Amino acid sequence: MRPTARDLAEAAGVSLATVDRVLNERPNVSPKAARSVAEAIERIGFMRNPAAVALARNKTYRFRFVLPTSGDQYLAELIARAGEATEALRADSTDVEAVQIAMSDPHHVAKYLTAIDHDTVDGVAVMAPESPQVRDAMLRLVERGVRVVQFLSGQERLESADYVGVDNFAAGATAGKITGRFLCERPGKIMVVAETMMALDSIQRRLGFDSIINAQFPHLESLPSLETYGDEKRAELIIRRTLEHNPDTVAVYVLSSEARIPLTAVWNTQGARALTVVAHERTPFSEQALMDERIDAVIAQDPGHAVRSALRILRARSDHREPLASQERIRIEVVLKENLQFD
Amino acid sequence: MRPTARDLAEAAGVSLATVDRVLNERPNVSPKAARSVAEAIERIGFMRNPAAVALARNKTYRFRFVLPTSGDQYLAELIARAGEATEALRADSTDVEAVQIAMSDPHHVAKYLTAIDHDTVDGVAVMAPESPQVRDAMLRLVERGVRVVQFLSGQERLESADYVGVDNFAAGATAGKITGRFLCERPGKIMVVAETMMALDSIQRRLGFDSIINAQFPHLESLPSLETYGDEKRAELIIRRTLEHNPDTVAVYVLSSEARIPLTAVWNTQGARALTVVAHERTPFSEQALMDERIDAVIAQDPGHAVRSALRILRARSDHREPLASQERIRIEVVLKENLQFD
DNA sequence: CAAGTTTTGAGGTGCGTGCCTCAAAATTCG
């Protein structure tokens, strides 16, 4: 039989109460007792029964996703996955909620985060653009004992928080490689479109993309990033102008998560030109466009996996456990029409 | 507070004993009582506390991976991941073991499976080539109450078992698309190498591959499949001969999980020819070859994910729960040098 | 209606741990 705490007490030559003090890091334990318990744990291979712990603690975990208000299909996907997780974890005494707040003003975001209390929420996964205020607010959250995950966002990585998301430089490099190889030594220009280049993730993707294009495809030139600011009219305008000024454009790379607005603008204005198109994230829009062969490849990070990963990490941290790094790495997926599978 | 079984009994107007009978499907429950409990469950939103269930049952789950003896690096990877899972699940009263048996003789495999007993093992994940004997043995296992997962193998899908692995037709199609597009309208032949074409997964990959090549890249011709039978000498011989007879070979597609032997043979004999190379599965060999740009792309299914998925499914089935399909779909990954990330 | 059968309820124990109290023992300090 698997050893219990009682067996451990016996093996360590101490009482159950002392074992309890050691296991739960309560005060008033002599170094000697602590050592003999630690030694006995190794010797008999004791492990706490997680089910019994969960039952005895009878604690409800409360986690929160803090997401932007503005967004499109990928955001909707994230919210849907968070909803799924809420359902799936209900049985495990885990409350998951997703809130949306305006991300335009860093002070507002910081204020929201600062208002989060340790006895309201055990952990938050924050998807917000880089800003000193927000970074600061997150650090203070951690100090107050709230677990924090930097979620799919282009923030400077914090030491004291976990990150869930892909390496955006590598994601951009992957997009660059696919674009370059799919273009088949055809020279020309690549139009690069973003919602905004203020976000760190956009910058990193761009750097990764350019690093590959410059090093491996010198016959290609990537144009300066266009910023749509999520505005259809503006997108249409700047994209039309860019295509007109660069008749030798052979490819489009959309490095934001939301490709619908920029690509719709491209297709409205490109005329008969056949462009190689690479975008980010699987959404109903990008899936359909892959099917129709209007997008050649999508570089994606699975939102369902991201949501579950963030929750597993928050749960592990709340239990003072180390998350399993190997399981939580989000892969950079390359999605073509051929491996576009539905459930 | 979250409703307990006691609350449920009260809400349903029955005793705790009757609630217990309904929840655990014990006999001697009148249809009327069953209905009123079911109704009360809906009404008050009752869910069993999984921790309490696990504790009360105090059951140890025993799952087993049945893997081939013969294999190379991908097999080693699978075994390593199974070992990791064993560690990770030890705390959860779940014993995971991986055994290796010779797969060459279907009768031997069938005999092994038939010897598995419900009170020794709760579930098995079987990676074995297609054969009527094995299929039959698996069916009988299910009948005896042992949960079965068809694991990463080219077997005909069973109704009564779960499958973990990618859609091999789509995986082959993805390989075909990458090969075709990376070749850039260059005409020529594609050498297709397999360990054996006896396995259903190889056949499906081949079909998927050809479907794309034929439809989208008519200037390419895929040669008949070469079978190495895992033999280095034989591989070297048939590959050399094929390359000599087909000087216009422009690409190599290795559709088995283990690419080391065939690709080493290719590189030993190809001379100065630059070939586009696509293979399956991430292994130390294929990773290194991607880094060195000797392989252009790898089509992969994550072995760690596969192992964990199989175990989650076996666990869910053992608890008479439905696994979450969305989480268990294994993605067809496209791995390039650029998105070849290490932990 | 009586005898048999099925259904129900009351109640208890145990799973392994967390958390609490209180008293006894050991240690430290002046």
Place this chain on the structure above:
DNA sequence: CGAATTTTGAGGCACGCACCTCAAAACTTG
């Protein structure tokens, strides 16, 4: 050395459910 402090042990209750027993109640059948 005595007093104050720290450490330890014994014991018990709770968490929510599974599983068991036994007797009472409700039905069924001849």
